Amino acid sequence: MTQQNLAATLFALAQSYRVTVRNSINANELGINALHVRCLHIIAQTPHCTANDIVLQTQRDKAQIARLIKELLKLDLISKCPDENDKRCFILSFTQTGEQLLQKLHAAEQSVDALLCQGLDQSQIDNFLHTANTMISNINHE
Amino acid sequence: MTQQNLAATLFALAQSYRVTVRNSINANELGINALHVRCLHIIAQTPHCTANDIVLQTQRDKAQIARLIKELLKLDLISKCPDENDKRCFILSFTQTGEQLLQKLHAAEQSVDALLCQGLDQSQIDNFLHTANTMISNINHE
DNA sequence: GTATATAGTTGATTTTATCAACCAATGGGG
DNA sequence: CCCCATTGGTTGATAAAATCAACTATATAC
Numbered sequence: 001m002t003q004q005n006l007a008a009t010l011f012a013l014a015q016s017y018r019v020t021v022r023n024s025i026n027a028n029e030l031g032i033n034a035l036h037v038r039c040l041h042i043i044a045q046t047p048h049c050t051a052n053d054i055v056l057q058t059q060r061d062k063a064q065i066a067r068l069i070k071e072l073l074k075l076d077l078i079s080k081c082p083d084e085n086d087k088r089c090f091i092l093s094f095t096q097t098g099e100q101l102l103q104k105l106h107a108a109e110q111s112v113d114a115l116l117c118q119g120l121d122q123s124q125i126d127n128f129l130h131t132a133n134t135m136i137s138n139i140n141h142e
Numbered sequence: 143m144t145q146q147n148l149a150a151t152l153f154a155l156a157q158s159y160r161v162t163v164r165n166s167i168n169a170n171e172l173g174i175n176a177l178h179v180r181c182l183h184i185i186a187q188t189p190h191c192t193a194n195d196i197v198l199q200t201q202r203d204k205a206q207i208a209r210l211i212k213e214l215l216k217l218d219l220i221s222k223c224p225d226e227n228d229k230r231c232f233i234l235s236f237t238q239t240g241e242q243l244l245q246k247l248h249a250a251e252q253s254v255d256a257l258l259c260q261g262l263d264q265s266q267i268d269n270f271l272h273t274a275n276t277m278i279s280n281i282n283h284e
Numbered sequence: 285g286t287a288t289a290t291a292g293t294t295g296a297t298t299t300t301a302t303c304a305a306c307c308a309a310t311g312g313g314g
Numbered sequence: 315c316c317c318c319a320t321t322g323g324t325t326g327a328t329a330a331a332a333t334c335a336a337c338t339a340t341a342t343a344c
Contacts, residue, residue, distance in 0.1 A: 006255050007159055009274045014156040016281040017149055035331085052291060061333055066293060088291040088340045113148050116277040124273050131270040132151045135258040139158040177300090194322055203302055208324060230309045230322045 017112060024108035030075070030101075035060070037105065039068060043078060044102055049092045050083070077101060159254060166250035167243070172217070177202070179247065181210060185220060186244055191234045192225070219243060 018034060035058070042057050043049045051069055055062045069092065072078045077098035083089035094102060117125055160176060167174075177200070184199050185191045193211055197204045211234065214220045219240035225231035236244060259267055 006258065006271070007163075007251060009271060009278070010152070010156050010159060013274055013278050013281075014152050016278060017152060020281055021149075033331090050291075055291095062292070063294080063334080064332055067331095070293095086291085086341070090292080109149060112281075116148065116280050118280045120273060120276055124269070127266070127269055128273040129148070129151060131262060131266050132155055134262055136151070136155050136158060138258055138260045139155075139162060139254075175300090192322075197322095204323070205303080205325080206301055209300095212324095228310075228322085232323080 017116070020112050020115075021105075021108050024111065031071075032075075035068060036072060039065070039072065040077070040098070040102060040105065043092050043094065048083075050089045051092070052089075054092075072098075159258070162254050162257075163247075163250050166253065167246050172243075173213075174217075177210060178214060181207075181214065182219070182240070182244055182247065185234050185236065190225075192231045193234070194231075214240075 021037075022034070038058060039054055042054050046053050046057075051062070051065055054060075054069075055065050058065070069078070069080070073080065075097075076095055078092050079095050080090040080092050083091055120128075163179075164176070180200060181196055184196050188195050188199075193204070193207055196202075196211070197207050200207070211220070211222070215222065217239075218237055220234050221237050222232040222234050225233055262270075
């Protein structure tokens with residue numbers, strides 16, 4: 001296998017991952033897509049997360065993010081409350097329902113991870129992640 | 143680093159790759175997007191490539207592929223000629239212009255590959271590809 | 285206090301993607 | 315040979331996703 005296949009390998013893996021996770025939650029029924037899921041993760045990870053944090057992390061248009069947040073609000077997965085210090089901002093956080101979905105999402109992802117790693121030992125996995133991260137820093141610092 | 147980061151790592155890498163390749167050809171100016179590029183690769187790889195081959199390999203709607211092919215024809219990157227044996231089919235192939243773009247694309251991808259692999263030795267790369275392929279077969283056979 | 289930058293919302297538009305109907309050609313079974 | 319289900323491809327209509335520009339309100343720098 002040559003370097004030439006690097007891209008194909010990468011994309012195939014990423015795509016399969018997406019599809020599998022998507023299927024394991026009932027994302028379609030919920031009317032939720034990959035970007036919604038990504039937003040939920042960002043909200044979960046980011047302390048005092050605002051719309052703008054999501055814009056910066058996803059590199060999407062802020063109009064798109066605004067509408068996406070509206071949808072998550074309407075689905076009652078998240079709620080927003082005004083920032084005390086800066087009245088322009090709204091802090092995003094999970095509702096009970098959203099929290100539950102997030103747990104489900106984490107579980108789904110972990111079981112996909114476990115599936116992916118079948119037949120691989122820890123050193124291979126570590127090696128893989130280390131190499132991938134080297135590649136990321138190679139590509140971002142140029 | 144835990145398994146939990148597998149997905150994030152993968153997606154970050156794939157995304158950076160896409161952006162970098164895209165920038166190195168003048169894809170925007172040409173009015174070409176990632177799916178166009180993927181089609182070109184498929185046409186290049188597939189002997190006697192038809193629209194349906196692209197549909198099968200990309201898993202996209204055939205209407206979308208039909209329109210995409212129309213665009214590539216209008217850009218004079220590919221040409222289609224009727225199949226002798228099956229009059230329903232059109233065989234897709236590259237024009238001179240398309241051939242040139244393909245070369246440019248290959249060059250761009252190779253230089254991205256080289257960039258990605260900086261500071262990694264061949265055994266690490268082999269290991270990476272091997273692990274990735276194990277993951278792909280894990281995920282596809284379930 | 286005025287000017288400039290930031291956070292967020294909204295309307296209009298473009299780009300992608302999907303669905304359904306359709307035509308022409310193929311191929312198999314009676 | 316004819317009927318009919320299947321296949322390859324095209325098109326129109328629509329839905330979903332993404333982008334652009336304008337606008338409000340607040341915050342910050344000078």
